[in-house]
Amino acid sequence: MKVLYASSEALPFAASGGLADVAGSLPQALRRRKVACRVVMPLYGSISDEMRASMKFITSIMVPVSWRRQYCGIYEAKAGGVIYYLIDNEYYFKRKTFYGHYDDGERFAFFSRAILEILPYIDFKPDIIHCNDWQTALVPVYYSTLFANREGYTGIKTVFTIHNIQYQGIYGREILGDVFGLGEEHASLLDFGGCVNLMKGGIECANKVTTVSNTYASEILDPWFSHGLDPILKERSYKLSGILNGIDTINYDPETDKDIFFNYTAKDFSDKAKNKAALQELFGLPVKADTPVMGIVTRLVAHKGLDLIKRIMWELLESTDLQLVVLGSGDWEYEAFFKELAAAFPEKVGLRIGFIPDLARKIYAGSDLFLMPSKSEPCGLSQMVALRYGTIPIVRETGGLKDTITDSGDGKGNGFTFKSYDAYDMLDAIRRSLAAYADKAAWQKLVTRALKCDNSWGKSAKEYIKLYESLM
Numbered sequence: 167m168k169v170l171y172a173s174s175e176a177l178p179f180a181a182s183g184g185l186a187d188v189a190g191s192l193p194q195a196l197r198r199r200k201v202a203c204r205v206v207m208p209l210y211g212s213i214s215d216e217m218r219a220s221m222k223f224i225t226s227i228m229v230p231v232s233w234r235r236q237y238c239g240i241y242e243a244k245a246g247g248v249i250y251y252l253i254d255n256e257y258y259f260k261r262k263t264f265y266g267h268y269d270d271g272e273r274f275a276f277f278s279r280a281i282l283e284i285l286p287y288i289d290f291k292p293d294i295i296h297c298n299d300w301q302t303a304l305v306p307v308y309y310s311t312l313f314a315n316r317e318g319y320t321g322i323k324t325v326f327t328i329h330n331i332q333y334q335g336i337y338g339r340e341i342l343g344d345v346f347g348l349g350e351e352h353a354s355l356l357d358f359g360g361c362v363n364l365m366k367g368g369i370e371c372a373n374k375v376t377t378v379s380n381t382y383a384s385e386i387l388d389p390w391f392s393h394g395l396d397p398i399l400k401e402r403s404y405k406l407s408g409i410l411n412g413i414d415t416i417n418y419d420p421e422t423d424k425d426i427f428f429n430y431t432a433k434d435f436s437d438k439a440k441n442k443a444a445l446q447e448l449f450g451l452p453v454k455a456d457t458p459v460m461g462i463v464t465r466l467v468a469h470k471g472l473d474l475i476k477r478i479m480w481e482l483l484e485s486t487d488l489q490l491v492v493l494g495s496g497d498w499e500y501e502a503f504f505k506e507l508a509a510a511f512p513e514k515v516g517l518r519i520g521f522i523p524d525l526a527r528k529i530y531a532g533s534d535l536f537l538m539p540s541k542s543e544p545c546g547l548s549q550m551v552a553l554r555y556g557t558i559p560i561v562r563e564t565g566g567l568k569d570t571i572t573d574s575g576d577g578k579g580n581g582f583t584f585k586s587y588d589a590y591d592m593l594d595a596i597r598r599s600l601a602a603y604a605d606k607a608a609w610q611k612l613v614t615r616a617l618k619c620d621n622s623w624g625k626s627a628k629e630y631i632k633l634y635e636s637l638m
Contacts, residue, residue, distance in 0.1 A: 167634060169196060169203040170292035172281050174274065174301035175264060178245050179217060179252070180210045182264050184411075184547050185298060185329050188378075191414040192630070193248045195623035199631060204290060206281050209241055209252035211260030217243070221252065225287050229280045231272060232347035238280045240287060251288055253280045265301075271337045271364075272345045278304035279347075282313050291318065294634050296325045300335030303368030304346065310371045311352050323637040326372035328365065330544050331386050332393050332469070335364030359394065369398055373637050375406045378545035379566035383408030391542055409630060410569050411545040412623035418527075418554045425524040426531040426555075432617035435556050438531065445532030449516025451489050458603045459489045460596075461533030461557065463526045463548055466496030466504070471539030471562060476503050477589035483511050486600065491516040491529055530555040535599055539584075539592050543567050550621040553580060556613045560595050562587065570621065574602065580616050 175181055177190030189205060196203040224240040239254030253259075258273040267273065282305065285291060297305045306324040313319045342348050342362055348355075356367040369375050377383045383406055385391040387399055399406060416422075420438075421431045427444040428437040439455060446453045464470045482488065492504050492515070501519055508517040518525060530536070536552035538561045545566030549559040553570075559581040561567040572579035575598070582599045584591040603609050 167201050167294070167631075167638065168290065168292045169193075169201055169294045169296055169634065170281070170290065171203055171205045172278075172295060172297045172302040172305055173205065173207050174277070174299065176205050176207045176250070179207065179213050179243070179250065180264065184545070187414065187547060188329070188411055189298065190246070191412065191417075191623050192627065194246045194414075195412070195627035196630065197248055199627055201627075201631060201634075202290075204249045204251065204292075206251040206253065206284075208259045208264075208277055209239070209254040210264060211256065212262070213252075220244075224251075226254075227283060227287065229276060229283050230347060231276045231279065232343065232345055236276055238276075238283065240284050242288075249290075251284065253277060253284070255280075271335065271341055271362075274301040274335070274364075275304055275346050278302055279308055281305055282308055282319070286318060292322060293638055294323050294325060296327065296630075297368060297372065298327045299329050300333060300364040300368070303335060303364040305368075306371035306373075307348070307352075307355055307367040311348065311355070323374075323634075324372045325374045325376060325633065325637070326368040327376045327378065328369075328386070328544070329378055331365070331377075331391070331395060332542075334366070334393065334395065337362045337364075358398070363395075366395060366398055369395070369402055373405065374633055375399075375402065376633065377406070377408045378411045379569045380408035380410065381568045382544045382565040385542070385565060407633065409626055409633070410566060411547065412626045413547055413550045413554065413621050415554065415622045418530075418551050420531060420555050423527060423531070425527040427528065430556075432556075432614065435613065435617060438556055438613075441528070441532040442534065443532075445491060445528055446489065446516075448528065449491050449518075450512075451491075451516050452513055454489075457487050457489055458534045458600060459491060459532065460535040460537055460560075461529040461552075462490070462492045462494065462537050463529055464494045464538070466494045466500035468497070469541045471541050471587075471592075472500045472503075474539045474587070474589040474592045475537070476500075478593045479507060480510075482593065482596065483507070483514050486597075488600065489514050489516070491533065493518045493520070493522060493525055493529055495520050527555075530557055533557045534603060535560055535596075537596070538562075538567060540564060540567060541587055546570070549581070550619075553616045553619045553621065556617045558582070558599060558612060558616055560592075560599055562592070570619075574612055574615075577608075578615075580612070580619055 173189035175186040430437040543565040571581040
């Protein structure tokens with residue numbers, strides 16, 4: 167079986183979020199299960215010279231973008247045993263950021279078309295092209311309308327994965343012909359609410375549609391979560407399924423992680439306490455072994471549940487022996503809140519504004535608790551990483567958080583959960599976690615259960631293989 171995994175970003179070459187983790191890990195897991203999986207992604211200007219030096223130039227072609235014909239260089243690289251194809255066009259991809267440009271529709275229309283145009287030149291005809299999010303949603307559309315009957319292209323199936331339905335690739339209808347090169351006879355595939363909607367096109371044209379957790383697959387049929395696409399998803403529910411993401415357990419391993427202060431294992435995690443002390447010192451907090459440390463590593467935006475934190479955190483810190491360490495950046499409103507909180511509670515709150523990967527790992531390893539009260543969370547990786555480091559998650563039961571964290575009130579779970587999007591329900595879960603922390607023997611058992619949780623890509627890869635086989 168041959169799978170071409172199409173993604174707008176992938177580790178180790180380029181990353182801005184969880185998609186890059188998935189695109190860097192899932193193909194390796196598939197390859198370990200004898201699936202010939204390769205990755206195709208843009209050759210961004212931010213990719214280092216060192217990485218570029220390891221790439222092999224295959225050839226260059228011209229790719230149609232409606233009436234335009236644009237240069238497309240094809241490079242090959244290898245990482246983690248997986249072959250990557252990197253699509254070169256400096257006009258589209260030599261920029262400081264991956265997304266948020268006025269011509270994103272054109273940039274990723276070029277990328278989607280290029281994915282199909284390069285197939286005769288890479289000596290790899292896939293059985294499956296697995297596309298991800300709106301940036302590659304045009305691949306199933308182009309394949310079904312322009313390529314399916316071409317010589318050398320017949321028999322390819324497409325899978326489209328929705329990582330976050332909030333971002334759909336919505337543009338004015340005038341872009342259909344002038345940029346995407348599609349005629350009015352194909353307008354119905356992309357037309358939604360009077361606009362062109364790329365995610366809608368991917369859903370319509372792909373053979374299978376997946377999301378990144380079972381719960382999220384159900385949630386996006388509800389208008390509360392779907393950002394308008396629930397009518398289309400309900401019509402196409404026969405091809406919709408949820409497969410939970412995993413994490414790279416080699417990359418995230420407290421036994422070998424070079425970014426944490428002290429290494430430890432599931433069998434002997436006594437040095438986790440040393441990580442806690444070092445984390446307290448790093449953030450300028452009093453080093454207190456018996457004071458629980460709660461970590462937050464997140465984008466500071468509304469759907470991460472920060473409104474709930476704003477509502478109760480001041481009250482919680484005033485009344486509780488608790489330290490809070492926060493790493494993130496985002497909306498000014500939330501950055502300002504955490505700055506005020508840190509100023510008001512200098513011995514209880516440590517804050518770093520920004521995204522600092524090595525510091526994130528120190529927080530995972532050094533915290534006792536990890537707070538993740540998301541309004542919506544398609545899958546979430548942070549709660550699984552926290553478990554990997556023996557840090558107990560407190561989460562709202564939504565999306566992948568519900569699928570990975572079970573409440574430990576029964577003595578069997580791996581975290582603390584709450585259901586409704588309510589600040590005081592969250593506060594109750596936090597208070598229950600603090601009560602559990604006070605019982606040292608029970609807490610040790612809970613940390614042991616967390617460390618033994620298996621959130622590797624193995625199970626997910628098997629589910630994807632079943633999905634691919636169903637198409638073949």
